[in-house]
Amino acid sequence: MPIYDYNCRACGHPFEALVRADGTPACPQCGSTALDKCLSRIAPAGKIEAIRMAHRRVAAAQGHLDHYSASDKAKLLQGKKNI
Missing domain, CATH: 2.20.28 (Rubrerythrin, domain 2)
Known part of the structure; x- marks a missing residue:
């Protein structure tokens, strides 16, 4: 949809x-x-990954890590250390 x-x-x-x-x-x-x-505006390509990872960090902070792959979990946990 x-x-x-x-x-x-x-x-x-x-x-x-x-x-x-x-x-x-x-x-x-x-x-x-x-x-x-x-016509809809498109998001700049460089910002999409940053936005996605920011949303994942918020989910991780709330304890929603169970549906991520091991590599994604490692990226999220590494991002939390930089905050």
Whole structure:
């Protein structure tokens, strides 16, 4: 299910929506289905890995290490030492 950016024609509200193949999104502000699909901005390639590792460090700090590979656990624990 992709996330799309929309702009509501009725009220002008910009928003993102997770859209199923059989679903029609509606504006969360006014409920209108008269929407324009917009182009989404992409994340800069160099920042994606840093963002992903930051989110994993937060999960590790909360004790959610059981679903990571051994190499990922080692990276996370090494990152915690640098904080």
